[in-house]
Amino acid sequence: MLHDLGLLVLRLGASALMIFGHGLPKILEFGQMAQSFPDPLNLGSKASLILAIFGEAICPLFVAIGLKTRYASVPSLITMIVAAFIVHAGDAWSKIEFPLTYALLFLIIMLLGPGRFSADHLFLKHK
DSSP, X not given: OHHHHHHHHHHHHHHHHHIIIIIHHHHHTHHXXXXXXXXXXXXXXXXXXXXXXXXXXXXXXXXXXXXXXXXXXXXXXXXXXXXXXXXXXTSOHHHXXXXXXXXXXXXXXXXXXXXXXXXXXXHHHTO
């Protein structure tokens, strides 16, 4: 029971921090950011911004509700690894540490799964 409660708190906490701190601001500022957003994979600024929004807003929403949790955590994990090792490659440790912390959280969620308090558990229980 406490294990599942811990996973719920981890999913909700990591997802809320990612959505409100990173994903939602990118959605709200999309028009202003689309032309100047960092393009670490040479896909174009707009495409890179869309991928960042997917990894920082859409997927964390799925993680928060526990729907396809293990799959949904992967884009968030990848987004944070790209941020840490490519976007902030030449920056001070304080700039690299932050996305690595998020990467660690989403890696743990991916490895442990959503727990019983999740949409995944609810839907799988009925099958």
